[in-house]
Amino acid sequence: MARFLVEVPHEAEEKACALAIQLLLRTGSHYLTNAEWGCMDGEHKGWVIIDVDSKEQARGILPPVYRSKAKIVKLNKFSMEEIDEILRHHQPREKTG
Numbered sequence: 772m773a774r775f776l777v778e779v780p781h782e783a784e785e786k787a788c789a790l791a792i793q794l795l796l797r798t799g800s801h802y803l804t805n806a807e808w809g810c811m812d813g814e815h816k817g818w819v820i821i822d823v824d825s826k827e828q829a830r831g832i833l834p835p836v837y838r839s840k841a842k843i844v845k846l847n848k849f850s851m852e853e854i855d856e857i858l859r860h861h862q863p864r865e866k867t868g
Contacts, residue, residue, distance in 0.1 A: 775821050775829040778842040779806070783815045791817065794834050802832055820846070 781791035788810040795803040795817060806817040821829045826843045833841055 772822050772824055774846045775823065775826060776844045776846055777802075777819045777821055777829055777833065778844075779817045779819075779833065779837045780840055780842075781815050781817075781837075783813075788815060791837075794836070798834060800832055 779791070779795070781787050788808070792806075792808060792810075795806050798804070802819045802821045806819045808817045809815065821832060823829050823832070826845065829843050830838050830841060
């Protein structure tokens, strides 16, 4: 299973905010009822983190009206060892002879 950040934008009007929040709350989905919102700070979007198998599955959890507008990003975590290995591959090679 993978983890996805789902960003759901809506219009920058108080009524649009209320309707977007109401719609997600009414879905009954555990994911959507726990959305975080940026409206009070002027960022008219909601965010949820969803653990599913694919971006398509994450999109399918959203109400149809928001599916095409949503931005879905697969999330990854890295260990220091993984980053060290990636950076080793990008070290300049010493010139010989």
